[in-house]
Amino acid sequence: xxxxxxxxxxxxxxxxxxxxxxxxxxxxxxxxxxxxxxxxxxxxxxxxxxxxxxxxxxxxxxxxxxxxxxxxxxxxxxxxxxxxxxxxxxxxxxxxxxxxxxxxxxxxxxxxxxxxxxxxxxxxxxxxxxxxxxxx
Amino acid sequence: xxxxxxxxxxxxxxxxxxxxxxxxxxxxxxxxxxxxxxxxxxxxxxxxxxxxxxxxxxxxxxxxxxxxxxxxxxxxxxxxxxxxxxxxxxxxxxxxxxxxxxxxxxxxxxxxxxxxxxxxxxxxxxxxxxxxxxxxxxxxxxxxxxxxxxxxxxxxxxxxxxxxxxxxxxxxxxxxxxxxxxxxxxxxxxxxxxxxxxxxxxxxxxxxxxxxxxxxxxxxxxxxxxxxxxxxxxxxxxxxxxxxxxxxxxxxxxxxxxxxxxxxxxxxxxxxxxxxxxxxxxxxxxxxxxxxxxxxxxxxxxxxxxxxxxxxxxxxxxxxxxxxxxxxxxxxxxxxxxxxxxxxxxxxxxxxxxxxxxxxxxxxxxxxxxxxxxxxxxxxxxxxx
Numbered sequence: 001x002x003x004x005x006x007x008x009x010x011x012x013x014x015x016x017x018x019x020x021x022x023x024x025x026x027x028x029x030x031x032x033x034x035x036x037x038x039x040x041x042x043x044x045x046x047x048x049x050x051x052x053x054x055x056x057x058x059x060x061x062x063x064x065x066x067x068x069x070x071x072x073x074x075x076x077x078x079x080x081x082x083x084x085x086x087x088x089x090x091x092x093x094x095x096x097x098x099x100x101x102x103x104x105x106x107x108x109x110x111x112x113x114x115x116x117x118x119x120x121x122x123x124x125x126x127x128x129x130x131x132x133x134x135x136x
Numbered sequence: 137x138x139x140x141x142x143x144x145x146x147x148x149x150x151x152x153x154x155x156x157x158x159x160x161x162x163x164x165x166x167x168x169x170x171x172x173x174x175x176x177x178x179x180x181x182x183x184x185x186x187x188x189x190x191x192x193x194x195x196x197x198x199x200x201x202x203x204x205x206x207x208x209x210x211x212x213x214x215x216x217x218x219x220x221x222x223x224x225x226x227x228x229x230x231x232x233x234x235x236x237x238x239x240x241x242x243x244x245x246x247x248x249x250x251x252x253x254x255x256x257x258x259x260x261x262x263x264x265x266x267x268x269x270x271x272x273x274x275x276x277x278x279x280x281x282x283x284x285x286x287x288x289x290x291x292x293x294x295x296x297x298x299x300x301x302x303x304x305x306x307x308x309x310x311x312x313x314x315x316x317x318x319x320x321x322x323x324x325x326x327x328x329x330x331x332x333x334x335x336x337x338x339x340x341x342x343x344x345x346x347x348x349x350x351x352x353x354x355x356x357x358x359x360x361x362x363x364x365x366x367x368x369x370x371x372x373x374x375x376x377x378x379x380x381x382x383x384x385x386x387x388x389x390x391x392x393x394x395x396x397x398x399x400x401x402x403x404x405x406x407x408x409x410x411x412x413x414x415x416x417x418x419x420x421x422x423x424x425x426x427x428x429x430x431x432x433x434x435x436x437x438x439x440x441x442x443x444x445x446x447x448x449x450x451x452x453x454x455x456x457x458x459x460x461x462x463x464x465x466x467x468x469x470x471x472x473x474x475x476x477x478x479x480x481x482x483x484x485x486x487x488x489x490x491x492x493x494x495x496x497x498x499x500x501x502x503x504x505x506x507x508x509x510x511x512x513x514x515x516x517x518x519x520x521x
Binding site: 006007009010021029030031032033039040058059061063065067068070071072073079081082083085087088089091094100103115124 | 248253254260261262264265266267268269270273276277278280281284325326327328329330374381382383384385386
């Protein structure tokens with residue numbers, strides 16, 4: 001069964017899930033989502049890469065009010081967004097499972113349901129806390 | 137002083153807030169006000185610049201001001217519009233060999249404006265659909281990290297809000313003029329952690345106009361002309377943290393505000409320690425804190441102490457946003473950069489419309505910053521008696 005996602009181009013794989021970024025062969029910079037050029041050194045020699053699937057919370061916030069269109073959800077509840085340090089790049093994404101986070105907290109990449117379409121869940125990517133990491 | 141020095145010899149602003157009329161009415165009101173202060177007529181203006189992020193064409197203002205055939209350049213540069221318009225007017229005076237220029241910035245934003253689409257920023261639709269295309273979350277993420285990096289308590293955000301509304305209460309042309317205590321600010325509804333409802337500015341309406349004069353002409357027109365010692369515009373470099381960024385680089389954090397302020401200070405031959413009154417982009421309370429550090433006015437990490445010591449109040453070491461800033465005036469994008477200059481001009485001339493900085497300050501500084509990663513800064517110096 002195919003896992004439906006909000007945008008196929010964001011993923012190197014969906015099972016297991018890994019994000020699709022690009023890496024510049026000239027300067028080594030990693031970006032997400034994948035691009036055909038390098039915004040850091042202005043080069044054009046880039047390669048697609050699967051990004052690391054775990055990292056730490058670099059910053060976080062919780063969205064307490066429902067965003068305007070084009071935001072899409074089955075039913076709104078406050079949710080967290082953060083930047084996660086994956087080492088080679090810091091990526092912005094949902095932080096799932098709770099609404100209070102700590103900078104430095106370890107997290108891992110997961111798929112999370114964004115909305116339902118034609119009775120099927122459509123997923124986006126997010127990061128969940130690593131159990132037993134000692135962070136509340 | 138030289139023939140190439142450019143001075144502000146007149147300035148005027150409208151009341152900011154909700155405006156139920158035509159954008160052009162706002163702009164005209166500001167222009168006529170600035171000309172009146174300078175004792176000039178539209179026919180005296182030799183070069184004009186108009187900046188707005190709305191739908192009107194600023195150069196069409198000539199149809200109501202007078203068809204003198206003057207060159208009228210229009211600017212649309214997001215939050216930097218006011219600074220860029222001023223820079224353009226200064227450059228126009230010098231390149232045209234003209235003596236008098238007029239610059240106007242204005243906007244009339246509806247409630248809840250600033251709803252961008254991902255496509256405009258080159259991002260896929262998924263970004264907006266999953267609720268990440270929200271400017272409040274960007275501001276929150278940025279200040280959350282900054283507070284952490286520099287050991288600043290979230291209560292500092294409340295100090296910024298309290299100061300803004302205190303000074304707006306004293307300024308007849310500000311918008312949000314009801315005082316807000318630190319506790320009111322901290323206890324208000326959370327929008328995006330750590331920022332509450334009283335920590336964000338809102339889009340609104342307003343217009344500001346300046347009249348510039350070149351060289352000695354300035355002293356015929358104005359008892360205390362304010363010299364535009366420098367104006368610098370910079371864009372983002374790798375490592376900056378801008379709105380609508382699905383990724384950030386893990387390395388050194390850069391900022392167009394750091395680059396623009398350094399360039400403005402260098403061109404004016406001064407350091408941040410020389411600044412006696414300042415305006416900093418305070419789109420939300422966190423921005424004022426971050427920009428104190430990025431411009432060098434207060435060392436990173438010392439902002440909390442600066443608020444508590446009163447350093448940033450009108451009678452402090454470095455008064456900041458003495459008219460209530462964006463927090464209390466709102467954000468008509470085209471006008472804000474010029475509102476900042478107007479307030480500094482009034483302070484340096486000893487004619488502040490709200491609370492006056494004592495001790496006859498001579499050196500002022502303004503800083504705007506906005507999407508997609510731009511900053512414009514000016515250094516202003518009082519001349520004359």
